[in-house]
Amino acid sequence: MAYLLESLGRGLLGSLSNAFEAQLGDACELPTEKLIEAAHHGDTDAEAQIRLGRRYLREGRFSAAQSAFTRAIQTDPSASVGRLGLICALDELGRSDEAVQHLRAAQKQDPTDPAILFSLGLCHERRGDLKQSTRYYNDALTYCPQLRNAHERLAAIAVHEGDLLEAVRHYELLCQWDPGSVDTRLTLANLLVRSGHPEAAIEQYERALTIEPDNWVAHNDLASAYEQAGLFREAIEQLHAMIEEQPGFPDNHLRLGDLYVKLGEDQAALDQYAAALEIHPDYLEAMVKMGTQHLRNARYIEAARWFNRAVEVNDRLLFAYVGLGVAQLQTGRREAALASFEMAGSIEPNSTLLFSEMARLQLKAAIQSQAVRSVNGGGSLSPEHVEAMGSIADLIDMQIQRHREALRQRPNHADMHYRLGLLLKNRGQTADAIEAYRQAVEINPSYVKALVKLGLVLNEAGREDEAIDALTRAIQAQPDAVDLHYHLGLLFAERNRFELAVEHFEHVMKGSAENVDFHANLALALQNMGLLDRAAATWQAICDLLSGLPGEPGPWAPTRS
Numbered sequence: 001m002a003y004l005l006e007s008l009g010r011g012l013l014g015s016l017s018n019a020f021e022a023q024l025g026d027a028c029e030l031p032t033e034k035l036i037e038a039a040h041h042g043d044t045d046a047e048a049q050i051r052l053g054r055r056y057l058r059e060g061r062f063s064a065a066q067s068a069f070t071r072a073i074q075t076d077p078s079a080s081v082g083r084l085g086l087i088c089a090l091d092e093l094g095r096s097d098e099a100v101q102h103l104r105a106a107q108k109q110d111p112t113d114p115a116i117l118f119s120l121g122l123c124h125e126r127r128g129d130l131k132q133s134t135r136y137y138n139d140a141l142t143y144c145p146q147l148r149n150a151h152e153r154l155a156a157i158a159v160h161e162g163d164l165l166e167a168v169r170h171y172e173l174l175c176q177w178d179p180g181s182v183d184t185r186l187t188l189a190n191l192l193v194r195s196g197h198p199e200a201a202i203e204q205y206e207r208a209l210t211i212e213p214d215n216w217v218a219h220n221d222l223a224s225a226y227e228q229a230g231l232f233r234e235a236i237e238q239l240h241a242m243i244e245e246q247p248g249f250p251d252n253h254l255r256l257g258d259l260y261v262k263l264g265e266d267q268a269a270l271d272q273y274a275a276a277l278e279i280h281p282d283y284l285e286a287m288v289k290m291g292t293q294h295l296r297n298a299r300y301i302e303a304a305r306w307f308n309r310a311v312e313v314n315d316r317l318l319f320a321y322v323g324l325g326v327a328q329l330q331t332g333r334r335e336a337a338l339a340s341f342e343m344a345g346s347i348e349p350n351s352t353l354l355f356s357e358m359a360r361l362q363l364k365a366a367i368q369s370q371a372v373r374s375v376n377g378g379g380s381l382s383p384e385h386v387e388a389m390g391s392i393a394d395l396i397d398m399q400i401q402r403h404r405e406a407l408r409q410r411p412n413h414a415d416m417h418y419r420l421g422l423l424l425k426n427r428g429q430t431a432d433a434i435e436a437y438r439q440a441v442e443i444n445p446s447y448v449k450a451l452v453k454l455g456l457v458l459n460e461a462g463r464e465d466e467a468i469d470a471l472t473r474a475i476q477a478q479p480d481a482v483d484l485h486y487h488l489g490l491l492f493a494e495r496n497r498f499e500l501a502v503e504h505f506e507h508v509m510k511g512s513a514e515n516v517d518f519h520a521n522l523a524l525a526l527q528n529m530g531l532l533d534r535a536a537a538t539w540q541a542i543c544d545l546l547s548g549l550p551g552e553p554g555p556w557a558p559t560r561s
Contacts, residue, residue, distance in 0.1 A: 003183070003190040003319070004477045005446065007159055007167065008486045009529025011152030012493040013122060016099065017057060017088040019115045023081050024088060026054040039068065046076035053085045057092075065089040080109050087119070094497070096123060114144035121153065126490050130157055146177055160486040162479070164195035175204075182211050182282065182316065189323055193475055198330035205324035209317070223255070232259050250276035250283050257289060261296075269293050284313045288354070300365035304358040308538055311358070314350045315449060319474075321347065322452055326475040329468065338464070341471060345456045355419070355538075356426040360395040399423055413520045414443040415541060418450045425457060433457055441470075444521055446481045446528060448474050488522075489529050 013019055028035065028051050039045075039052040053068035066089040072082030083106050090099040100123050106116050121136030134157060137150040144150075151170040158166035171188040178184055189204035223242065226235035239256050243249075257272035270293055276286040291306030325340035403420040407413065421436030437454035440447050455470035491498050526532040 003187040003323075004159065004194060005448070005481070005485050005528040006183075006530045007152070007171075007187050007191070008156045008482065009489045009492075009526075009531045011149040011156065012489055012531070013149070014493060014495070015088065016091040016119050016122070019119045019122075020084045020088060023084055024054055024057060026058045028055065032059070039071075044075050046072040046079045046082060049075065050079065050082050050085060053082070053089070057085065057088060062089045062092040066093065078109070080106065083109070084116075092495075094494070096126065096494070099123065112143045114140040114147050114150070117143070118147065118150050118153075121150070122493070125153065125157070126494055130161070133157070148174065148177075156486065156489075159191075160482060164191055167191050168195060168197075180211055182208050182320075185211070186316070186320055186323065189320075189327070190475065193323060193327050193330065194477070196330075198327040201327040202324060202331070205320055205327060209320050209324070227259065232262055235259055248279060250279040250286065253279070254283075254286055254289065257286075257293075261293060266293065266297055282313050282316075284310055284317075287313065295361070300361040304361040304365070307354045307358040307361070311351050311354045311538075314347060314354065315452075317347050318344045318351065318452055318456070319448075322455070322471050323475050326472050329472070337468075338459075341456070341459050341467065344452075345460055348453070348456050351453075352422045352426045355422045356396055356399075359399045359419075359423065363395050363399055396423060396427060400427070410520075412443055414440045414447055414450070415520055415524055417443065418447065418453070419538075419541070421450070421453060421457075425453070430457060430461055434461070444524055445473075446477070446485070447524060448528065485525060485529055488525055489531060492526060492531055 017024060030038075032055055035048075035052045035055050039048045049068045049072035053065045053072065056062070056065035056068055066086060069082050069086035069089055072079050073086060076082070083102055087099050087102045087106065090096075090102065100120070103116060103120050103123065107113070107120065110116060117136050117140035121133040121140065123133075124130075124136060125133035134154065137154050140147050140150045141154075151174055155167040155170040158164065158170070168188065168191045171184060171191060174184050175181070175188055185204050185208040189201045189208060192198070192201035192204060223235045223238035226232070226238060236256060236259050239252055239259070243252050243256075246252075253272045253276035257269045257276070260266075260269035260272060270290065273286050273290040273293065276283055277290070280286070287306050287310040291303045291310065294300075294303035294306065321340050321344035325337040325344070328334075328337035328340060400420065400423045403416055403423065407416055407420065410416065417436050417440040421433045421440065424430075424436055425433040434454065434457055437450050437457065440450035441454060444450070451470050451474035455467045455474060458464075458470060459467035523532060523537060527537055
């Protein structure tokens, strides 16, 4: 279900400006005042108006941008960039009908521009006119067959309409053009499971699991010999020479980073880990080493952020093994499926450990910050703070206490139940972790990560049939969940309508006796579709929870007896 729901949000643009970024980018170095002056004095100069309109778009002054682009096309009706700018300004202002009218005029000027055709498709899809949107997306592909966004939107429409084989066709093409994309291949595998092709799904899951950094070819025995002899500078020289001759191998940068760590050269180590991640952005080991290096140097916030990113990458591996197991179940290979679930279970502790470490470090950094403020203000640090800062277990227990207190005030916060489950699992409290995950899933049945973690911890507890049920639910998706997420994604893609819809719901629920944690569950749905950054959302949630520290008031500070 994770990648099925995520496919519904792919290809959506937050604004039409993203489609025309190449034409409307503001490369002018003049200050805004100079552009205004030039446009005022050259009121019949379409280019001057366009330059000013671009600047207004960049600054978010959309009404002013609309005026500037309108003057440009009044001066020169053939100024295509001016019309595209006007379209984007109108879209940002929520005037979608006018934007569509100008898009059609732009199409007449350039009937083969795939960006214009895609934008027309997106506007019609937002309106619910799937027939017209499909036609425009296909027209865009006629002139640009590898236009990823068009394939993704056509696949999303197909999933929404239940035509999974059509969605499979689009993702097969995307995998051909980008064979190294793990997310694309996992989406294809998930679609194949859902469409009743488990054997083909197994092949895609297995291929996704083999996509790792290309670190098998490049190797330097001399560098290894120097390193084993403790001649780190010589080893570093060999690796630098090797990277110059054979660039593109992230593991060599990782080895260099480790050598710089041994020499105590902090920034050089970070630079090499960053270089490895630039080559392979999802390199889990590099993320963990980046976080560990920050941790060595007491940069707790930076360390926590890197560990948080690593959690997301590790969870993707979990989903792959779980999906493989569900596909194997569909082919009657129960033993192979259970082996895949066991493999997922062996990887899962990485996520709980990294999340717990991230939560611990955030709390430790907050306590240290409070300590600095207390000392600078002439105060003293309490014994409780001193003890907490030195004990990993106590800090995690403190986080558990804070989550429990927060849940007493917000019992329908699914994500908080899930995070509590991770912390409890890390502390070995399996039964309590199961209950926390169950609560998360009961509140939000589409909470895929909670379903996966629930299934794996049930399997660990020997409750095999319950585990299989939870893990199968994590891969499958009910039609009503697909419909809800699809329409929410379209609504989110139109900022003005989305904000109005949220305000309306809040107004309707105002004064309701039912405890509905609306914003938290809305955020989870958007994360399901990849429209909100999961790592950033988790980090923000932890920071929000810790707005009050032990001994000082905050919205979620636990009461003390």
